[in-house]
Structure formats: structure tokens, C-alpha cells
Amino acid sequence: MFVKNRLLRECIAEVIGTFLLVFFGTGAVFVAALTGALLGIFQVAIVWGLVISLAIYATSAISGTHINPAVTIALWAWRGFPRAKIIPYILSQVIGAFLASALLLALFSGVLTAFEHEKGLVRGHPGSELSAMVFGEYFPNPGICGTTPEAYTKVSQVQAMTAEGFGTAVLVFLIFALTDPRNRNRPDRTLFAPFIGLTITILICVLAPLTQAGFNPARDFGPRVLAYFAGWGAIAIPGPRGGFFTVFILSPIVGGLIGGGLYDLLLRPAFAVAPVTVAGPDGVPELLNAKRSHAMSKPRYVMIGGFLGAGKTTAMVKLAQHLAGQGIRVGLITNDQSVDLVDTARVRAAGFPVQEITGGCFCCKFNSLLDAAQCLTAQTAPAVLIAEPVGSCTDLKATVSYPLRQLYGSDYEVAPLSVLVDPIRCARILGLQGGKSFSEKVLYVYRKQLEEAEYIVINKIDLLDPVSRSQLADGLQKQFPQARVLEVSCQTGEGLTGWFEAILVGELGRHPSMNVDYDVYADGEALLGWLNTTARVAADEPFDGNEFLISLAQKLRRQLAGLGVEIAHLKMTLTPSEGPDLGAVSLTRTEAAPQATHTLKDPLSQGEVTINLRAEADPAVLKRVVGEALATLAPVTAIQDEINAFRPGRPNPTHRMATALA
DSSP states (O other), X not given: OOOOOHHHHHHHHHHHHHHHHHHHHHHHHHIIIIIOXXXXXXXXXXXXXXXXXXXXXXXXXXXXXXXXXXXXXHHHHHHOOOGGGHHHHHHHHHHHHHHHHHHHHXXXXXXXXXXXHHHTOOTTSTTTHHHHTTTSOOSSXXXXXXXXXXXXXXXXXXXXXXXXXXXXXXXXXXXXXXXXXXXXXXXOTTTHHHHHHHHHHHHHHHHHHHHOOOOOHHHHHHHHHHHIIIIIGGXXXXXXXXXXXXXXXXXXXXXXXXXXXXXXXXXGGGOOOOOOOOBOTXXXXXXXXXXXXXXXXXXXXXXXXXXXXXXXXXXXXXXXXXXXXXXXXXXXXXXXXXXXXXXXXXXXXXXXXXXXXXXXXXXXXXXXXXXXXXXXXXXXXXXXXXXOOOTTOOOHIIIIIHHHHHHHTTTOEXXXXXXEEOHHHHHHHTTSSOSOOOOHHHHHHHHHHHHHOSXXXXXXXXXXXXXXXXXXXXXXXXXXXXXXXXXXXXXXXXXXXXXXXXHHHOOOOOOOOOOOOHHHHHHHHHTSEEEEEEEEEEEEEEEOHHHHHHHXXXXXXXXXXXXTOOEEEEEEEEEESSSSXXXXXXXXXXXXXXXXXXXXXXOEEEEEEEEEEEXXXXXXXXXXXXXXXXXXXXTSEEEEEEEEEEOOOOOOOSOOOSOOOO
16 A cells, blocks of 8 residues: 655655665675675675665655765755664664564574684674674674684774764765755766765775775664664674674764765855756747847846745745746745645645755745755756745845855845735734734734735735735735735735746845844744644545535634634645545634645545644643544544644854845
């Protein structure tokens, strides 16, 4: 059965990839050490290189084929890999390595026993590392240097740690170089797998005599655990000389971090993205049909900001559809403090290429934002990149727009910043309408978003009568005179074309950055509890998934309202276990009614629901409320797979610039 949970799919891919790596790579060691059928280090090394290439081809589209904890941790440190996925990935890698070793032991048990008999080895006694080396690794290489005390003097523990750390540093350095979209001389993305495999091959050829060339804590630890329980005992863990943790686990992790950091420090800043030219229907480079003379020599970066629940994702999709209708390629970037984004699922369901950035806003994940933009550029050559920052983030011009223009102005055109507002929430905050709102520190973030806007876009104007609409527009223009106030409805399409044309041909302003008290900003963000969770749902008989989502949203709304909690945004999707269908619901205020943004075509018996909830409440309260709601859905049953409830941490921007000088 097709697995719907994304993280579970990724973990399965990591198990399979690591299984292939260890079965065939360690299998080559089995063959060489026990039978002599493979002669010399190179013959073993080339098997390792080939199987790594094949594992990448098999699983990279699902998990990225880390198959190595040192790579996973380096990607977290330098490429924004989600922290929540680190432990699941590493556990999957160790499990894959253990299972591969178990199968090898079952297949080669007779050969292994004969080898030990021939060499006079007693499993678990001194000298039996000569047979244990087919599982875990030892320094120096027992098959080359032997197992005598004299042999141990050839490679000290410090030398072994250096070899493993250096080898892993080189590996991660070259992985970053071979896969960096900025590197114009990198191999084609269908060919980087063999080059990573060749990297491993040459490293093994040079360093295997010293440490057996592990460079991978999972590849060492999984087989070593099996060897421990298969009779080698202390020879496996901690080993005849100890040091297995420092040499084969700690050193590769540290080496990977160093290698990734050196690449980002020494090479990556020198690379730039090649410009992209997009031709219109008559062959003339263009952005909009109304502006035929506007040539697109580089992608245009359009950022649509605004507070939670303002309708940013819907606006992104509408803009993408507007451009696609003119034959203009687009790429979209979603963003959240957590993982499992409803917004990403909605964009994919609309049929557009999308990259997501998790674990922080664009300001704190600036390098990840660049990577996402470059990945989309390499994949689809978009003329326009549309990005949606986290809804509780502000100071975006100083930390994102201005750095993009100053540091990467040769690569991107940066559009003016638009900030969307929900009309009901905005009218309450301006004092034009009564009703529950947020605490003052949360409202500080909201007002700062409006203060830096170049276009304040009142969305959902179909919800207002003409008088209220005019009062809100006038109030915003009076309080925030630096911005142009526009009125649109993503639901009806009113006003969208004028807004789109303005941001697609306008220039980013050069006003000085606004003053922001980051202590108050951090407190305001922290007051918002964030919860992301997924759950498997099933029923004995097919049920209406659209009614299910509405009912669940209403249940959550009632429970939170009873606790006096103000909802900033509740977004949910439901995907059937089979087929590409999608149902989605959004709720933007505690007293508002949930709205369906995507509807399922057919009833379903089982599927997966994803919930993104933002509200001014303790995350523990949100976790309890959601858990209770999911537990009372009869006749539908729900089993939560993942839950991530937290308060956002203090913003720590990568860059902050006073102005946008060219």
C-alpha cells in the first residue's frame, strides 16, 4: 500500500538506501576478507562507489539519500534540513545498516565459520577482529596491518580520528559542491550520483589501510551492534583498543560539519546563478503582455507577506495562475516554523513547482531561501519566483528584500513588498470594529508588518459592505501613508489584475529600514502557539471527507472558543490513501466559519489529515485540544503519526540592512 505520511516515506527510503549501501559495500568486504575473490582495495572501493550511486538513483527523489548521519547533520547545520527529522533519519539509517548486516551474516555464516577455523580465531577473543572487520571497522585495517600489538602502533587513535574526520569532511565538501545549483560546472543532476560514488571510491583507496574508511556512523554502528550480539562481544563494542565512538561516530560527524562549513565559507560565495531569459508568444522577452518592453533577464522575486489568515497562499496560487495563463513559468516557495505544511500541499495540488522552507522564517533561513530559489531555477527556469513568508514574521525588507538586492542583484529582480490583511481582523486592530483580538505584543508584530509594506492589500473585500470597505481603506492609508492601499478579493478575482501588474513591473523601494524592537517582536511571536500534526483516519464505511474536515474544524473552533483562545489560522488537508485527491479547509478567526479551499471529489475510507494550527495559547493547550478532537470523531477513527507543538524562538536574521542601495 502507498504510504501517505511524508516523513515515514522518507524514513523508509533511508532504510532502503542504507540497506543497499551496507549490503553490497560490506558484502564486498565479506568477499574480499573471507574468500579473496576481490583483490586489492580498489576492487572493494569501486563496489562501494557503484552502490552509493545506485542508492542515490533509487531513493534521492524521496529522501535525498542521506544514508549517513554525518551528511544528515551537516545538511541540518548548513542547508536548513528540519531538526525534527534528524533523529528519524539517523534511526532509519542504523536500522537499514543492521538489517543488511543480518542478511549478510545469514548468507555467509558458513564461509565466516570456515575462515575463523582456518585462521585459528575464536570469536570474541583477541585477534578475532580479523573476522569482525567484515561488520564494523578497526584501526589500523586488520586485513592489511594485522592484529598484533605491534600493528596497533602503526595508527594511533588520534591519527584514526583525523583520517575519519578528514575523509568525511572531503565527502560532505564535495557533496555540497556537486549538488549546488550555483556551481555552473557541477554535473547534470542526473549524473551527480556517480561523482559522489567516485568520491567515496578514491577516499577508500587512500584511507582504508588506516581505518577501513568508514566516514559513516550508521554504516559502522549498525553492523557493529550485530557483531556484538553474534558473538564478538567486546571485540565489537568497545573494540580491542576502544575508541570506536570517537573514531567512527564522533569524528565523521565533526568532519562533515567542518566540510560543509568550509564549502560555504570558501567556494559557495563565489558562485552565482546564470540568468534566465523568458520569451513571450511573439519571441520577445517579456514579463506581462501589457508591458512588452519589459525584458526578463533574471527571475523576479515576489514576496507576499501578511499576518496569519490573510490569504497569502491563495493569493500566491492566483498570481501563479495569472502568469501561467500568459505562458510565463513560475516557482513558488512556502515557509513555516514547523514541518508538514498544508500550504505546500495546496500549491502542489494546484500543479505548480514548489519548494518549502521549514524551521524558521526567510529572515533566519536566508541561505535556505537562496537554495530553494536556485533549485527552482535549475529545475524549471521560472521567470517569477513567488514566496510566502511565515505569517508572524516582520522586518522582511531589511532582512530579505534588501539583502537580495544588495548581495544578489545580478541574479534576481526584487519586487515591492506586498502585505495582505484580513479585513475583519484589520478593522478590529484599527479600532473600526469591535470583537476579540490579540494581546498587545502580538499586535506589535502585526502593525510592524503594515509599517514596512509598500502595498497593503485588503483581501476578502467581498466580506465587507461598501461603507466598511471605504472606512478600512481610508484608515489604513492614514495610519500607514508610506504604502499604497489596494482592495482585492482572491475569491471573486476583483482587483487582482491591477495588483499583480503593479508588483510585477514595480521596483523595490529604497526607504530606510524601519526600527524594530526585537525583544518585543520575539515576545509577540512567542505568545503564538504553533501546532502541526498528521493523523491517519479510517472508517468501516466510506465517508464524506469534505464534511469531515468542516466538522473537525468546527469542533476545534468551539473548544478553543470555550477556552477564550483567539485563533490566528487553522489550516487542514485530507488526502485519501489512494489517488491524488485533496480536501482542504481554512479558518482565520475563532468566531469565523471554516471555509473549504479544496474539495475531495469522492468519499474515502482511509486517508491522512494534516493540521496546522496557530493561536495565542500555550502549545500544550493546543496539543491537548487537537488530541481530544481527533479522539472523538466516530465513526471515523484517527491515529496521530506526528505532532509538533511549540512557541517560535527568537528571530535571528542572517542579514539586516539599513537600506536597499543598489
